[in-house]
Amino acid sequence: MTSTPVIDVDRLTLRYGGFHAVKDLSFRVARGELYALLGTNGAGKTTALEVVEGHRRATSGTVRVFGRSPRDRRAVRHRVGIMLQESGFSPDLTVRESVALMGALSHREDRVGRVLDLVDLTRRAGTRVSQLSGGEKRRLDFAAAVYGRPELLFLDEPTAGLDIRSRDALWDAVDRLRAAGTTVVLTTHYLEEAQQRADRVGLMHRGSLHREGSVADLTRALPATIRFSLAPGAPTPRPPAVARPGGGFVVETFALQRELRALLTWAGGHGVELLGLEAGPTRLDDVLRSLDGT
Amino acid sequence: MLVIARSELIQLFRNRLVLVTSFLSPVAACVFFVSRHELFAELGSAGYVAAMVLFTVGAFGVHASTVTTLASRRQTLFLKRLRSTPASDSAVLTGLVLPVVALALVQVAVMLAVFAGVAGGPAHPALLGVAVVAVVAMMLAFGAAVAGLTTSPEHAQVTALPVSLGTVAVTNWVGLTGTAESTAWQRLVPGGSATELVLAAWNGGTPASESLLLLAPTLGWVLAAVALASRLFRWEPRR
Numbered sequence: 416m417t418s419t420p421v422i423d424v425d426r427l428t429l430r431y432g433g434f435h436a437v438k439d440l441s442f443r444v445a446r447g448e449l450y451a452l453l454g455t456n457g458a459g460k461t462t463a464l465e466v467v468e469g470h471r472r473a474t475s476g477t478v479r480v481f482g483r484s485p486r487d488r489r490a491v492r493h494r495v496g497i498m499l500q501e502s503g504f505s506p507d508l509t510v511r512e513s514v515a516l517m518g519a520l521s522h523r524e525d526r527v528g529r530v531l532d533l534v535d536l537t538r539r540a541g542t543r544v545s546q547l548s549g550g551e552k553r554r555l556d557f558a559a560a561v562y563g564r565p566e567l568l569f570l571d572e573p574t575a576g577l578d579i580r581s582r583d584a585l586w587d588a589v590d591r592l593r594a595a596g597t598t599v600v601l602t603t604h605y606l607e608e609a610q611q612r613a614d615r616v617g618l619m620h621r622g623s624l625h626r627e628g629s630v631a632d633l634t635r636a637l638p639a640t641i642r643f644s645l646a647p648g649a650p651t652p653r654p655p656a657v658a659r660p661g662g663g664f665v666v667e668t669f670a671l672q673r674e675l676r677a678l679l680t681w682a683g684g685h686g687v688e689l690l691g692l693e694a695g696p697t698r699l700d701d702v703l704r705s706l707d708g709t
Numbered sequence: 710m711l712v713i714a715r716s717e718l719i720q721l722f723r724n725r726l727v728l729v730t731s732f733l734s735p736v737a738a739c740v741f742f743v744s745r746h747e748l749f750a751e752l753g754s755a756g757y758v759a760a761m762v763l764f765t766v767g768a769f770g771v772h773a774s775t776v777t778t779l780a781s782r783r784q785t786l787f788l789k790r791l792r793s794t795p796a797s798d799s800a801v802l803t804g805l806v807l808p809v810v811a812l813a814l815v816q817v818a819v820m821l822a823v824f825a826g827v828a829g830g831p832a833h834p835a836l837l838g839v840a841v842v843a844v845v846a847m848m849l850a851f852g853a854a855v856a857g858l859t860t861s862p863e864h865a866q867v868t869a870l871p872v873s874l875g876t877v878a879v880t881n882w883v884g885l886t887g888t889a890e891s892t893a894w895q896r897l898v899p900g901g902s903a904t905e906l907v908l909a910a911w912n913g914g915t916p917a918s919e920s921l922l923l924l925a926p927t928l929g930w931v932l933a934a935v936a937l938a939s940r941l942f943r944w945e946p947r948r
Contacts, residue, residue, distance in 0.1 A: 503786030
């Protein structure tokens with residue numbers, strides 16, 4: 416990372432009384448990067464993000480966004496779009512009025528119509544926020560965040576409650592912003608979205624950053640898996656296949672191709688059908704599960 | 710700030726409950742005081758009617774509306790949303806309460822103008838203007854402080870009452886007993902010296918420069934309420 420990072424978090428700690436919500440957290444996000452901050456429930460992701468966004472004050476440590484304190488709103492916020500985890504729009508304003516208000520306050524240039532088109536809310540422009548569905552509120556939230564194409568975009572659970580079409584549209588819009596150079600910080604419980612899109616991932620657990628790297632870096636440390644079941648009466652496969660407590664078998668291996676070939680050869684030789692066969696590299700959710708043991 | 714104020718004004722007029730409880734009810738009460746001004750003037754003085762108009766709007770139009778507005782905007786996370794923009798905290802708060810204050814000032818101005826038209830104007834209009842500003846500032850500051858203790862707009866219906874009813878009661882106390890022998894207590898309780906200032910401004914009989922000293926307790930309450938608000942006010946709902 417040669418250029419100045421867009422976000423620089425150094426030994427961030429946030430304590431509530433004796434409870435450490437975030438402890439000694441350090442990470443950097445480079446310009447144009449999509450950085451995913453993932454973790455279990457209560458890991459401290461949203462709290463950490465709120466400090467980085469400037470909504471909360473750290474107990475100790477430093478946070479820099481574009482080289483400035485994120486609490487220096489005048490200097491930082493016009494470059495930042497924030498999609499909060501919870502909506503926060505006035506129920507008595509219409510969709511158009513809400514976006515226009517946030518747009519005007521963002522000090523960025525854009526057209527309300529363009530942003531509503533982007534999230535497919537043009538037909539609902541005159542509808543009050545109180546009458547929107549949960550998914551429509553998320554889209555409104557996204558619209559307000561991307562108004563004026565910010566340089567840095569925070570997405571906190573952006574696709575929660577969205578149907579598949581809306582999710583695809585949202586990620587298309589994020590991809591277009593990234594192509595134009597926007598840096599994105601993402602937290603999500605949909606790990607496959609992070610796996611597909613993140614340049615780097617930080618895995619938080621109990622307030623601390625336990626692992627960090629590209630998806631390939633993180634998954635490389637754990638074995639790939641092959642899962643299958645057998646019909647009753649079929650011969651028992653040899654190790655490394657082991658029976659799973661819930662039924663079926665699993666093979667954990669760092670040599671996926673070789674073990675898969677050996678398994679298929681064994682099944683062919685014994686005339687056995689491998690039911691529900693799944694084989695693939697380690698997923699982020701496996702990595703996240705492994706944190707519980709740390 | 711103005712863009713926030715504009716959106717707040719739209720919200721106020723779309724929320725019928727707030728419109729009725731915070732704006733139409735005080736106006737109805739003020740119309741009653743002005744229409745029966747001879748009776749009230751007989752009980753106290755013409756200045757007493759003016760003080761009742763000012764404190765009714767201040768208690769309900771400013772104080773209760775401020776508590777309700779801030780609690781409501783916090784509960785819906787609208788405050789947090791506004792703070793995710795470059796707008797400063799002071800700009801956000803000012804924008805939110807500006808419509809409430811502006812509407813209250815218009816209400817007071819119209820009602821006192823009507824009262825002046827039917828019963829004769831104040832002896833010291835400029836002093837009356839100072840009193841109006843002081844009362845509105847005090848009620849606003851109390852509103853911000855009480856909003857810190859208020860969890861929801863429904864809760865605001867309860868938490869706003871002590872200051873609203875208390876100040877109106879003090880206005881009646883001072884207005885009905887007169888200012889000839891005002892006690893230190895009357896001057897020190899919230900609204901006491903401000904009521905006396907309104908009476909002096911409307912009825913006359915006291916030099917304006919002497920009456921201005923009555924501003925001190927009111928400004929003291931403003932400072933106390935601002936200090937309290939800065940300690941108690943929360944931008945986000947308690948978790």
